[in-house]
Amino acid sequence: MTYQHNASTRPVRSDPPWEATLASIDGGVVVSCQAGPESPLNSPGILAALAQSAERGGAAGFRVDGPANIAAIRPGSDLPIIGIRKRHAPGSDVYITPTLGDAQEIVAAGADIVALDGTPRPRPGGERLETIVERIHDDLRVPVMADIATGDEGLAAHDAGADLVATTLAGYTTPGDRRTGPAFDVLDRLAAAGARCVVEGRIWTVEDVRRCFDAGAYAVVIGSAITVPEFITRRFVGATRRAR
Numbered sequence: 001m002t003y004q005h006n007a008s009t010r011p012v013r014s015d016p017p018w019e020a021t022l023a024s025i026d027g028g029v030v031v032s033c034q035a036g037p038e039s040p041l042n043s044p045g046i047l048a049a050l051a052q053s054a055e056r057g058g059a060a061g062f063r064v065d066g067p068a069n070i071a072a073i074r075p076g077s078d079l080p081i082i083g084i085r086k087r088h089a090p091g092s093d094v095y096i097t098p099t100l101g102d103a104q105e106i107v108a109a110g111a112d113i114v115a116l117d118g119t120p121r122p123r124p125g126g127e128r129l130e131t132i133v134e135r136i137h138d139d140l141r142v143p144v145m146a147d148i149a150t151g152d153e154g155l156a157a158h159d160a161g162a163d164l165v166a167t168t169l170a171g172y173t174t175p176g177d178r179r180t181g182p183a184f185d186v187l188d189r190l191a192a193a194g195a196r197c198v199v200e201g202r203i204w205t206v207e208d209v210r211r212c213f214d215a216g217a218y219a220v221v222i223g224s225a226i227t228v229p230e231f232i233t234r235r236f237v238g239a240t241r242r243a244r
């Protein structure tokens, strides 16, 4: 069933103190500085160097996984850090900042924005998205970016009070939802509803970025195409005769 968007359920906050933080990524390229557990780049110092390089290139902010990496990047930059904590909790498929406790840890480490799973999938401990968003606002005093997979999920997260909705999980939660590029369809739906939509996932070209902003994206987040040399190399190698 299609989600019935009902903006009147969205908590009303007049001029929240974090509007300046959100404004600083408005129209910008946020660079995701992450490295998987097996990556040779998986070290706080290396990720901090990647972030500083991205700032020199004009990044509007960073997306960073884990308190140690956030704490390593924080002293070297005043740009906003969108913090996440990837963690597989038993009995739940939710793995991007699954609990309020995870959000508290990444804000304590220096994150300016909390990104979390904004899908309706059951969360560990039975926590609810709208409650976590409310506590992050009231207790931690930072804005929330909800990572979602579909337009319906984005609208529901927006109505639950998320300040930003991001297409991060499009193509990753449903086996049949195979995607090769950015989730422009999700962006179109969320932008039309007046949500601040961040396009994240599979952005590889400047044309992708232009198309996002032409369609009303609030910001874009780019990871692999900037900070994962392994994938960048593989893409070029894939175009050689040797790769055939």
Ligand SMILES: CC(=O)N[C@H](C=O)[C@@H](O)[C@H](O)[C@H](O)COP(=O)(O)O
Pocket: 032, 034, 084, 168, 169, 172, 200, 201, 202, 203, 221, 222, 223, 224, 225
């Ligand atoms: C699905 C999921 O867990 N995405 C993660 C979210 O933090 C990261 O692994 C991605 O690299 C990030 O979203 C940026 O996307 P891309 O690397 O495609 O530019």
